[in-house]
Amino acid sequence: GLHLPKVHGTGVDPRVGPYLAVEYVHGENLVEHVSRTGPLSPVVAIRLGKQLLDAIGRIHRTGLVHRDVKPANVMLTEDRAVLVDLGAAKSDAMPTVTAPRTLVGSLRWVAPELLRDGGSTAPNERVDLYGVALVLWYALTGKPPYFPLEDPAELAQAIVDGPPTPVAALRPSVPKLVSRMLEEALHPEPRRRPRDAATFAALLDRVADAADLWGERDSDEKLTRQYVAMSEEEAAALVDADARPTMLPPAFA
Numbered sequence: 001g002l003h004l005p006k007v008h009g010t011g012v013d014p015r016v017g018p019y020l021a022v023e024y025v026h027g028e029n030l031v032e033h034v035s036r037t038g039p040l041s042p043v044v045a046i047r048l049g050k051q052l053l054d055a056i057g058r059i060h061r062t063g064l065v066h067r068d069v070k071p072a073n074v075m076l077t078e079d080r081a082v083l084v085d086l087g088a089a090k091s092d093a094m095p096t097v098t099a100p101r102t103l104v105g106s107l108r109w110v111a112p113e114l115l116r117d118g119g120s121t122a123p124n125e126r127v128d129l130y131g132v133a134l135v136l137w138y139a140l141t142g143k144p145p146y147f148p149l150e151d152p153a154e155l156a157q158a159i160v161d162g163p164p165t166p167v168a169a170l171r172p173s174v175p176k177l178v179s180r181m182l183e184e185a186l187h188p189e190p191r192r193r194p195r196d197a198a199t200f201a202a203l204l205d206r207v208a209d210a211a212d213l214w215g216e217r218d219s220d221e222k223l224t225r226q227y228v229a230m231s232e233e234e235a236a237a238l239v240d241a242d243a244r245p246t247m248l249p250p251a252f253a
Helices: 030-037 042-061 125-141 152-161 176-185 197-210 219-229 232-238
Strands: 007-013 017-022 074-076 081-083
Touching: 030 074, 030 125, 042 081, 042 125, 042 176, 042 197, 125 176, 125 197, 176 197
Parallel strands: none
Antiparallel strands: 007 017, 074 081
C-alpha cells in the first residue's frame, strides 16, 4: 500500500527466529519532525491521520493487528506518511515473536485495555485505532501524552483512567470539534471509539468539513486533500511526478 513499506520477504533465521524484510523508508519520523518544526496544523494532522488509517485498514483486512502505532513508527517522506515497524503485527492464529503477555510498544503509547487485568487482554483492531488517535494528539500538541508523568505505575494508571488532557486545553487554536473527536477516539473503553479504520477516516472528514479546515488552504492543498482520498493509481493519473503535492509543509522536505 501507499502508506506501508513494501515487504520484500519473510523467513526464519535459526539465530534470531522469524524475520520480515521490508523496504527502507527515507525521511524522518514524526517525533523528529515535530521536534524540529513544532506541532502540525489541524488540517495537516487530519491529512496525516487519513493516511495512517489507510495503512491500518490494509493491515486489518489481512487479519493482522499492528500493535505498536506510535509517532516513532510514522515515517514522513516528501509526499506521504508511512507506517513502519510491522514486526510486532500478528493475528490470533500466528505464533508471536514476543513472550506471552509481553507488552509490545512503549508504555506511554499503549492502549488502556492492554494494561487492565494483568495484561491478559488480547490486542484487537481498536488498539491500533487508539494508537492513531494518540499519534494525532501528539502531532497537534507536540507533547508526549500524560506528560509530565514518568513513573511507570503512575503513567499506567493515568492511561487506564484516560483520556489525556484535551488538545484544545493545551493548544486553544485547535478547533474544539477536533479536540472532542480525539477525546472520543482515545476513550478508555474501546467500544466508545470508532469501530474500524474506515469509520475513523470518515469521522476525520466530517470533523474537518464541520470545522471548515479545508477552506483554510489554497487550491494546491485542496488538491492534496483529493490525493489523500484517492488510490495510488488514481493519484498517479491526476498528478504527474513533478507536480505531486506534498503532505507536509515545505520545511519538512
